[in-house]
Amino acid sequence: xxxxxxxxxxxxxxxxxxxxxxxxxxxxxxxxxxxxxxxxxxxxxxxxxxxxxxxxxxxxxxxxxxxxxxxxxxxxxxxxxxxxxxxxxxxxxxxxxxxxxxxxxxxxxxxxxxxxxxxxxxxxxxxxxxxxxxxxxxxxxxxxxxxxxxxxxxxxxxxxxxxxxxxxxxxxxxxxxxxxxxxxxxxxxxxxxxxxxxxxxxxxxxxxxxxxxxxxxxxxxxxxxxxxxxxxxxxxxxxxxxxxxxxxxxxxxxxxxxxxxxxxxxxxxxxxxxxxxxxxxxxxxxxxxxxxxxxxxxxxxxxxxxxxxxxxxxxxxxxxxxxxxxxxxxxxxxxxxxxxxxxxxxxxxxxxxxxxxxxxxxxxxxxxxxxxxxxxxxxxxxxxxxxxxxxxxxxxxxxxxxxxxxxxxxxxxxxxxxxxxxxxxxxxxxxxxxxxxxxxxxxxxxxxxxxxxxxxxxxxxxxxxxxxxxxxxxxxxxxxxxxxxxxxxxxxxxxxxxxxxxxxxxxxxxxxxxxxxxxxxxxxxxxxxxxxxxxxxxxxxxxxxxxxxxxxxxxxxxxxxxxxxxxxxxxxxxxxxxxxxxxxxxxxxxxxxxxxxxxxxxxxxxxxxxxxxxxxxxxxxxxxxxxxxxxxxxxxxxxxxxxxxxxxxxxxxxxxxxxxxxxxxxxxxxxxxxxxxxxxxxxxxxxxxxxxxxxxxxxxxxxxxxxxxxxxxxxxxxxx
Amino acid sequence: xxxxxxxxxxxxxxxxxxxxxxxxxxxxxxxxxxxxxxxxxxxxxxxxxxxxxxxxxxxxxxxxxxxxxxxxxxxxxxxxxxxxxxxxxxxxxxxxxxxxxxxxxxxxxxxxxxxxxxxxxx
Numbered sequence: 001x002x003x004x005x006x007x008x009x010x011x012x013x014x015x016x017x018x019x020x021x022x023x024x025x026x027x028x029x030x031x032x033x034x035x036x037x038x039x040x041x042x043x044x045x046x047x048x049x050x051x052x053x054x055x056x057x058x059x060x061x062x063x064x065x066x067x068x069x070x071x072x073x074x075x076x077x078x079x080x081x082x083x084x085x086x087x088x089x090x091x092x093x094x095x096x097x098x099x100x101x102x103x104x105x106x107x108x109x110x111x112x113x114x115x116x117x118x119x120x121x122x123x124x125x126x127x128x129x130x131x132x133x134x135x136x137x138x139x140x141x142x143x144x145x146x147x148x149x150x151x152x153x154x155x156x157x158x159x160x161x162x163x164x165x166x167x168x169x170x171x172x173x174x175x176x177x178x179x180x181x182x183x184x185x186x187x188x189x190x191x192x193x194x195x196x197x198x199x200x201x202x203x204x205x206x207x208x209x210x211x212x213x214x215x216x217x218x219x220x221x222x223x224x225x226x227x228x229x230x231x232x233x234x235x236x237x238x239x240x241x242x243x244x245x246x247x248x249x250x251x252x253x254x255x256x257x258x259x260x261x262x263x264x265x266x267x268x269x270x271x272x273x274x275x276x277x278x279x280x281x282x283x284x285x286x287x288x289x290x291x292x293x294x295x296x297x298x299x300x301x302x303x304x305x306x307x308x309x310x311x312x313x314x315x316x317x318x319x320x321x322x323x324x325x326x327x328x329x330x331x332x333x334x335x336x337x338x339x340x341x342x343x344x345x346x347x348x349x350x351x352x353x354x355x356x357x358x359x360x361x362x363x364x365x366x367x368x369x370x371x372x373x374x375x376x377x378x379x380x381x382x383x384x385x386x387x388x389x390x391x392x393x394x395x396x397x398x399x400x401x402x403x404x405x406x407x408x409x410x411x412x413x414x415x416x417x418x419x420x421x422x423x424x425x426x427x428x429x430x431x432x433x434x435x436x437x438x439x440x441x442x443x444x445x446x447x448x449x450x451x452x453x454x455x456x457x458x459x460x461x462x463x464x465x466x467x468x469x470x471x472x473x474x475x476x477x478x479x480x481x482x483x484x485x486x487x488x489x490x491x492x493x494x495x496x497x498x499x500x501x502x503x504x505x506x507x508x509x510x511x512x513x514x515x516x517x518x519x520x521x522x523x524x525x526x527x528x529x530x531x532x533x534x535x536x537x538x539x540x541x542x543x544x545x546x547x548x549x550x551x552x553x554x555x556x557x558x559x560x561x562x563x564x565x566x567x568x569x570x571x572x573x574x575x576x577x578x579x580x581x582x583x584x585x586x587x588x589x590x591x592x593x594x595x596x597x598x599x600x601x602x603x604x605x606x607x608x609x610x611x612x613x614x615x616x617x618x619x620x621x622x623x624x625x626x627x628x629x630x631x632x633x634x635x636x637x638x639x640x641x642x643x644x645x646x647x648x649x650x651x652x653x654x655x656x657x658x659x660x661x662x663x664x665x666x667x668x669x670x671x672x673x674x675x676x677x678x679x680x681x682x683x684x685x686x687x688x689x690x691x692x693x694x695x696x697x698x699x700x701x702x703x704x705x706x707x708x709x710x711x712x713x714x715x716x717x718x719x720x
Numbered sequence: 721x722x723x724x725x726x727x728x729x730x731x732x733x734x735x736x737x738x739x740x741x742x743x744x745x746x747x748x749x750x751x752x753x754x755x756x757x758x759x760x761x762x763x764x765x766x767x768x769x770x771x772x773x774x775x776x777x778x779x780x781x782x783x784x785x786x787x788x789x790x791x792x793x794x795x796x797x798x799x800x801x802x803x804x805x806x807x808x809x810x811x812x813x814x815x816x817x818x819x820x821x822x823x824x825x826x827x828x829x830x831x832x833x834x835x836x837x838x839x840x841x842x
Contacts, residue, residue, distance in 0.1 A: 286804035287731060290825025294737035297829040302744065316733040
């Protein structure tokens with residue numbers, strides 16, 4: 001019963017009660033009057049009138065009182081209840097109304113709410129702090145991983161990649177036939193790269209070692225990559241928190257594994273070359289030496305030998321000695337790089353060495369250092385610390401003993417040797433002094449080392465000498481150093497994650513991921529891995545010979561768009577571009593010269609898409625192009641496909657435009673790089689991520705539901 | 721009776737010395753320049769001892785040695801293998817295939833002659 005009706009009923013009841021009371025009283029009075037038999041009928045009438053008036057007054061009073069009570073106790077209580085409900089979910093407070101008692105209650109509730117808000121604020125603050133520190137740790141981890149000189153890949157037991165560093169990406173993907181494609185990526189299977197049984201076997205060994213209480217269980221295996229590299233992999237387990245089994249023994253459960261990879265191709269080759277060298281020197285020399293020795297011994301043994309025979313034996317000796325020299329010479333030349341002293345040398349850009357030397361000499365000895373010509377292209381393999389020490393030591397002595405105020409540095413290349421000159425003008429210094437300096441142990445600015453300049457240079461497999469030009473009064477130390485090949489491009493620093501986004505080469509949430517456990521159809525959309533892609537084409541009619549000229553794609557894993565794992569490839573359509581299409585995609589024919597054709601690009605893209613749901617805007621268009629090609633190439637793009645156009649139509653059926661820009665604007669996604677395949681793919685991905693919660697709002701949670709909703713939309717019936 | 725020795729080696733420069741030495745020691749000396757020739761001469765000439773180089777064209781010393789040992793008529797023939805590789809595995813292989821002795825180049829000519837003599841029981 002609603003409050004107002006309650007009030008009316010209550011009032012009506014009270015009034016009825018009063019009226020009844022009055023009627024009974026009046027009846028009794030009338031009966032009493034009748035008994036006294038009309039002594040004074042007017043007096044009786046007057047009394048009745050008074051009673052009626054009194055009754056009406058009481059009824060009115062009852063109404064007033066009851067409505068007051070209703071207002072202050074009943075309605076106020078209900079209102080308060082509503083406000084408390086609101087207060088639970090928002091920061092509002094109860095107002096001042098109702099009876100004094102209710103007001104006291106209201107104040108108490110407000111105090112409670114205030115206390116709760118403080119607590120909630122506290123919790124939120126802690127959560128924020130914790131998240132910030134977690135984020136920081138993650139960034140640190142990411143930076144650390146990127147800096148690591150070795151390849152690291154972390155996988156869960158399904159072989160899904162949870163973390164990898166850039167080094168791993170380079171080492172594992174470089175030179176593979178899949179151009180541009182990232183075989184290594186978050187959530188991807190490591191079995192694309194390594195043989196499943198190899199990993200399983202290593203895991204078995206790990207488990208075995210773990211069970212037998214090995215201190216730090218690890219397993220090793222050597223494997224060749226598709227590009228023919230030899231990798232030595234160290235595998236260590238990722239263990240779950242220890243739990244206690246029935247017999248009270250701690251059990252460590254493997255939840256994943258860490259692979260640390262070393263490229264041993266070069267080491268292996270070097271070792272093999274060394275072996276070959278040793279063998280050729282020992283075994284190759286035996287034959288000729290055998291002949292020489294036999295001839296020599298025969299000559300000395302038998303004095304009575306005839307002149308012709310003597311000639312023959314001498315001929316043998318000369319002949320074999322020459323052969324032996326040639327052999328030695330050849331070996332020395334062929335293996336010269338392997339015969340060097342093995343000291344850990346680092347590869348360094350020559351110009352960097354010169355710059356470092358300028359700084360160091362300036363700091364240590366206070367000399368002015370000028371840089372002469374420096375060949376910027378030279379790479380050196382050196383002990384840079386030792387070399388800088390040597391330069392610093394020499395200049396300090398020049399300064400201290402010969403008062404040289406300025407030196408110059410120059411670096412040039414002659415064949416396979418780099419030539420580093422430390423030059424100065426003025427005071428002549430003799431060769432003996434220069435030699436002595438080379439052999440003295442180095443002390444500069446309090447730093448003493450037992451090493452001499454000569455030893456450092458030897459370590460670098462170089463040579464040093466002192467030279468003077470009398471006419472120009474120029475003197476210099478010339479240091480010859482073997483030049484190195486410019487190293488493979490290894491980025492030393494990582495791209496910092498964009499503001500607010502997490503770095504993208506790890507995702508530990510994938511630990512909970514088990515792809516094989518569920519059918520894709522019933523998996524939540526937010527859990528799936530997607531390849532978001534877009535193509536640029538020569539025109540709109542694939543059936544009439546229009547071709548793909550660009551494929552751009554990125555991935556979504558665990559609701560994150562992976563900016564680091566992209567596929568971006570131009571394709572030579574072997575076909576003229578029309579002027580109109582150039583206007584749209586901006587790809588001119590000259591950009592396509594030398595690009596691979598679809599025959600090589602599509603298989604690579606197929607590999608890139610493995611194990612993901614395909615996602616594109618107006619996917620039907622792109623799929624038509626892919627499907628026309630797939631059969632000829634023996635591929636099958638049979639993954640589930642989602643289309644943001646159809647999903648948008650399902651979400652906002654009353655909107656007229658479902659163009660990418662229109663959707664982006666509706667969902668607040670900023671559009672950059674539109675009409676490059678990768679740019680559009682990125683926008684599509686961001687739109688899709690924004691759509692996920694909206695789709696959930698209309699009951700679309702799983703892949704099946706999304707597909708069914710797409711099919712229902714009007715646009716699904718359109719044919720392109 | 722003069723003993724007959726077959727020198728099987730394709731290196732002319734060592735053959736010159738070996739030929740000279742063994743003749744001076746009073747042996748009958750035959751020379752073969754490859755494995756097949758060595759096997760043929762061993763069968764036709766029946767030398768008392770073969771100086772067998774391992775690295776030879778057409779047929780290597782191991783194969784020759786094996787073929788010789790497979791022929792019961794040649795059982796009394798002594799085989800002294802010479803090699804330019806000094807690996808243990810090779811020496812063991814040679815002896816395992818039935819060679820009587822093994823010498824690694826470079827060797828002392830005196831020792832070689834002594835070895836030949838002792839193998840022939842002289």
